[in-house]
Amino acid sequence: MAEAARFELAALSGSEKGAFLRTLSQALEEALEELVTLMTAETALPETRVRAETARSCGQLRMFADLVEGGDWVDARIDRARPDRQPLPKPDLRSMLRPIGPVAVFCAGNFPLAFSVAGGDSAAAWAAGCPVVVKAHSSHPGTALLVGRKVVESLKECGWPEGSFSLLFGRGKLIGQSLVSHPAIKAVAFTGSRQAGRSIMELAAKRPEPIPVFAEMSSVNPIFVLSGINSTKIEAFAEGLSTSATLGVGQFCTNPGIVFHPGGQWGEEFISHYSGKMAKVAPAPMLNRGICESYEKGLDFLANLQGVEVVRRVFAGTDQDCCKAGVCVLKAKAKDFLDNSSMMEEVFGPATLLVSYESFDQLISIAARMEGQLTSSIFGEEDDLEKCDSLLRILEGKAGRLIFNQFPTGVEVCDSVVHGGPFPATSDSRSTSVGTGAILRFARPVCYQGFPEKTLPHELKDANPLSLRRKEN
Amino acid sequence: MAEAARFELAALSGSEKGAFLRTLSQALEEALEELVTLMTAETALPETRVRAETARSCGQLRMFADLVEGGDWVDARIDRARPDRQPLPKPDLRSMLRPIGPVAVFCAGNFPLAFSVAGGDSAAAWAAGCPVVVKAHSSHPGTALLVGRKVVESLKECGWPEGSFSLLFGRGKLIGQSLVSHPAIKAVAFTGSRQAGRSIMELAAKRPEPIPVFAEMSSVNPIFVLSGINSTKIEAFAEGLSTSATLGVGQFCTNPGIVFHPGGQWGEEFISHYSGKMAKVAPAPMLNRGICESYEKGLDFLANLQGVEVVRRVFAGTDQDCCKAGVCVLKAKAKDFLDNSSMMEEVFGPATLLVSYESFDQLISIAARMEGQLTSSIFGEEDDLEKCDSLLRILEGKAGRLIFNQFPTGVEVCDSVVHGGPFPATSDSRSTSVGTGAILRFARPVCYQGFPEKTLPHELKDANPLSLRRKEN
Numbered sequence: 001m002a003e004a005a006r007f008e009l010a011a012l013s014g015s016e017k018g019a020f021l022r023t024l025s026q027a028l029e030e031a032l033e034e035l036v037t038l039m040t041a042e043t044a045l046p047e048t049r050v051r052a053e054t055a056r057s058c059g060q061l062r063m064f065a066d067l068v069e070g071g072d073w074v075d076a077r078i079d080r081a082r083p084d085r086q087p088l089p090k091p092d093l094r095s096m097l098r099p100i101g102p103v104a105v106f107c108a109g110n111f112p113l114a115f116s117v118a119g120g121d122s123a124a125a126w127a128a129g130c131p132v133v134v135k136a137h138s139s140h141p142g143t144a145l146l147v148g149r150k151v152v153e154s155l156k157e158c159g160w161p162e163g164s165f166s167l168l169f170g171r172g173k174l175i176g177q178s179l180v181s182h183p184a185i186k187a188v189a190f191t192g193s194r195q196a197g198r199s200i201m202e203l204a205a206k207r208p209e210p211i212p213v214f215a216e217m218s219s220v221n222p223i224f225v226l227s228g229i230n231s232t233k234i235e236a237f238a239e240g241l242s243t244s245a246t247l248g249v250g251q252f253c254t255n256p257g258i259v260f261h262p263g264g265q266w267g268e269e270f271i272s273h274y275s276g277k278m279a280k281v282a283p284a285p286m287l288n289r290g291i292c293e294s295y296e297k298g299l300d301f302l303a304n305l306q307g308v309e310v311v312r313r314v315f316a317g318t319d320q321d322c323c324k325a326g327v328c329v330l331k332a333k334a335k336d337f338l339d340n341s342s343m344m345e346e347v348f349g350p351a352t353l354l355v356s357y358e359s360f361d362q363l364i365s366i367a368a369r370m371e372g373q374l375t376s377s378i379f380g381e382e383d384d385l386e387k388c389d390s391l392l393r394i395l396e397g398k399a400g401r402l403i404f405n406q407f408p409t410g411v412e413v414c415d416s417v418v419h420g421g422p423f424p425a426t427s428d429s430r431s432t433s434v435g436t437g438a439i440l441r442f443a444r445p446v447c448y449q450g451f452p453e454k455t456l457p458h459e460l461k462d463a464n465p466l467s468l469r470r471k472e473n
Numbered sequence: 474m475a476e477a478a479r480f481e482l483a484a485l486s487g488s489e490k491g492a493f494l495r496t497l498s499q500a501l502e503e504a505l506e507e508l509v510t511l512m513t514a515e516t517a518l519p520e521t522r523v524r525a526e527t528a529r530s531c532g533q534l535r536m537f538a539d540l541v542e543g544g545d546w547v548d549a550r551i552d553r554a555r556p557d558r559q560p561l562p563k564p565d566l567r568s569m570l571r572p573i574g575p576v577a578v579f580c581a582g583n584f585p586l587a588f589s590v591a592g593g594d595s596a597a598a599w600a601a602g603c604p605v606v607v608k609a610h611s612s613h614p615g616t617a618l619l620v621g622r623k624v625v626e627s628l629k630e631c632g633w634p635e636g637s638f639s640l641l642f643g644r645g646k647l648i649g650q651s652l653v654s655h656p657a658i659k660a661v662a663f664t665g666s667r668q669a670g671r672s673i674m675e676l677a678a679k680r681p682e683p684i685p686v687f688a689e690m691s692s693v694n695p696i697f698v699l700s701g702i703n704s705t706k707i708e709a710f711a712e713g714l715s716t717s718a719t720l721g722v723g724q725f726c727t728n729p730g731i732v733f734h735p736g737g738q739w740g741e742e743f744i745s746h747y748s749g750k751m752a753k754v755a756p757a758p759m760l761n762r763g764i765c766e767s768y769e770k771g772l773d774f775l776a777n778l779q780g781v782e783v784v785r786r787v788f789a790g791t792d793q794d795c796c797k798a799g800v801c802v803l804k805a806k807a808k809d810f811l812d813n814s815s816m817m818e819e820v821f822g823p824a825t826l827l828v829s830y831e832s833f834d835q836l837i838s839i840a841a842r843m844e845g846q847l848t849s850s851i852f853g854e855e856d857d858l859e860k861c862d863s864l865l866r867i868l869e870g871k872a873g874r875l876i877f878n879q880f881p882t883g884v885e886v887c888d889s890v891v892h893g894g895p896f897p898a899t900s901d902s903r904s905t906s907v908g909t910g911a912i913l914r915f916a917r918p919v920c921y922q923g924f925p926e927k928t929l930p931h932e933l934k935d936a937n938p939l940s941l942r943r944k945e946n
Contacts, residue, residue: 441903
């Protein structure tokens with residue numbers, strides 16, 4: 001069905017695509033109270049989060065509606081013929097971005113709305129003109145079904161073909177693997193664990209026709225505290241960090257997992273403040289038992305590494321059904337961190353590893369050793385930032401988003417955001433899964449040579465009927 | 474050395490990169506007579522071709538110089554802070570494209586200059602700010618060495634670090650495999666066979682840190698002759714086709730390998746004309762013995778397929794040292810073509826398979842069955858083009874460049890060209906290896922959040938000192 005719908009969707013205008021995205025956005029807004037009831041029950045996420053995530057999802061749909069109604073995103077380029085050019089005439093060439101074809105979207109466990117059935121990946125694919133086949137997440141099938149029904153209703157209302165959207169349910173790997181392997185699927189969007197993401201990447205690469213995979217996987221989002229940070233700011237920093245590290249029970253891909261901070265007196269004071277702030281955070285339920293078990297196992301692993309010391313670890317109790325996770329603060333020295341790359345591995349949950357360093361050279365060595373990240377934050381005075389150009393240059397090669405004096409959680413959905421980064425943060429550092437840039441994952445340039453005006457797409461006609469910003473030669 | 478040079482190159486301004494590209498372009502122009510002597514001896518390509526390819530290579534370097542001196546390619550985006558936004562303040566976010574890191578470039582056997590040491594891939598990578606490590610092709614090591622020396626001289630003249638460029642020689646797979654597997658390499662550009670390209674893709678996907686591969690591999694560049702083509706144009710069409718199919722002894726990736734044409738009277742006449750035109754083309758030396766042997770083997774394979782008939786095959790003689798290839802014209806019926814997907818495989822050389830069809834439905838079935846292509850051409854009257862929208866929609870999903878009433882060889886180097894397409898034409902249909910768009914393969918977006926004005930890259934400063942076209946909110 002997706003394959004059959006492909007050509008119909010590819011022929012839709014920007015305003016037709018915008019109309020559907022707006023219809024769906026409104027349908028979700030109208031379903032808000034139902035979503036609150038269902039999603040809080042399925043995920044144990046608080047009501048405020050459900051309301052905020054619904055608003056974000058609706059906002060994303062409208063953002064892509066704005067983008068495709070405007071139309072400039074197609075990157076229209078025109079090189080007009082020059083029949084008298086020597087030694088050979090120049091032909092007429094015009095290009096623009098066109099939909100890549102049916103996209104498989106895997107719902108994210110930690111974003112039941114914003115990165116699931118009608119989340120960012122689906123919105124970007126529809127905006128590009130691609131049919132979407134969604135694999136629901138077993139942690140929130142009810143939410144998926146409710147949103148899926150809203151998608152189907154909105155499609156009908158807008159007269160889109162049935163194959164524009166399908167929703168698949170089922171535990172285990174069979175459905176996901178069949179989806180990634182299906183010849184009609186031309187791209188994959190995934191948010192989840194490094195292991196699952198990597199296996200999808202491998203499956204896609206082995207197909208008779210390999211296809212691109214946009215997997216957002218694993219990131220410890222390191223924070224680098226420059227030695228020049230004012231000691232009067234320690235408490236505010238510890239407060240902000242604990243809020244960021246425990247937001248959503250630490251279940252954000254931008255959760256700050258490791259902090260590199262000056263050792264000595266400053267370090268002692270910071271660890272003490274941070275441990276105190278974290279002590280105030282009560283254990284809270286995680287999204288499902290698997291995530292909770294992985295969290296505890298990850299902490300056990302980390303705590304047993306040579307050079308790692310547990311500052312504070314809160315156990316949530318033995319009742320397995322509650323899936324509650326307590327916070328954890330661990331510490332280590334930069335020297336030991338550099339000796340053991342296992343300390344860099346992500347522990348998904350409300351845990352922070354505090355690593356004290358003795359010199360800027362150590363900080364540089366650590367940055368150079370880090371794997372790819374979604375974000376890297378630097379805290380310090382403005383003057384210090386200017387002096388640490390060598391650190392910045394390294395971090396720029398490692399992360400999609402560099403942050404100064406702010407915490408990484410809270411991803412702004414806009415034109416400029418980059419939610420991406422080198423592996424293992426994502427499978428393709430040249431893309432973003434948040435913001436308008438996300439549409440580029442599902443589009444490819446197509447060139448039309450020697451086509452008569454009346455047969456050209458509107459975007460490339462001489463008269464520029466859509467008033468696009470184009471590159472014309 | 475490439476890893477060490479990475480940060481220095483990433484810090485270069487557009488005008489500094491432009492200066493190097495122009496210096497190199499001039500150095501190659503000055504080496505023209507040396508290139509003519511060396512390259513004709515190594516490749517058996519005619520002098521006119523060497524002169525034209527040198528001009529193209531120099532033009533490509535200048536095109537990228539223009540691009541980076543202008544600077545708009547970085548896609549600068551700015552979302553300014555809104556501290557008073559409710560419920561949460563909006564942070565300041567700014568993004569632009571930054572170099573991906575060291576790029577491995579494999580010289581193309583069939584383009585000793587334009588897609589080799591200082592060819593399109595290298596030029597695009599340098600323009601993006603990436604160090605380049607080139608693997609020379611064993612068919613033209615002398616040309617590679619000469620061009621490599623010009624690169625080194627130009628780098629020295631412009632004060633670029635040594636690691637900006639390395640050139641590796643050696644037959645076999647060891648060097649190439651080591652290069653693709655090296656942790657410092659962050660992207661690969663390759664032009665060559667489907668088999669070699671696929672093995673590079675698999676190697677890159679298996680790395681601890683998988684990296685993107687931009688491989689340009691295999692394309693039969695189908696030509697679809699609409700039934701409405703005017704019969705008075707048969708001879709001109711046959712003439713144009715034979716010129717395109719034998720250009721460079723058929724050793725172009727855009728060589729038209731298969732023509733789908735109306736059967737019946739029109740078809741008979743066309744085949745007769747085409748065979749006659751091809752009869753006038755004398756056997757000529759191919760680039761190396763391997764290519765020549767593959768060509769003859771490919772023809773044997775094709776000629777023996779059920780439903781394929783040899784119309785004319787010219788054998789070049791038994792002298793293996795000459796590596797000469799004669800033309801070949803084969804024919805088949807659409808029905809048999811649809812029954813046997815082996816007929817779609819590329820035979821690299823001056824051969825054409827003519828497939829006669831009986832109905833438009835057959836043409837649609839064929840188009841739907843085709844693998845990914847660099848180009849697909851349609852020949853016919855303008856009125857017929859308007860009526861074949863269903864064919865166009867399918868071809869658009871299969872090829873990077875759609876052409877009307879022109880032959881596919883002769884790739885214009887400009888902003889609008891797309892030299893790409895779905896697998897097996899390339900490994901990533903979202904990219905082009907020719908034209909200014911090629912730079913996007915070697916760049917990734919990086920976002921700066923909360924950075925003070927003075928620490929931002931010039932491209933993102935409020936004052937817009939480079940006068941870039943930016944997206945500002």
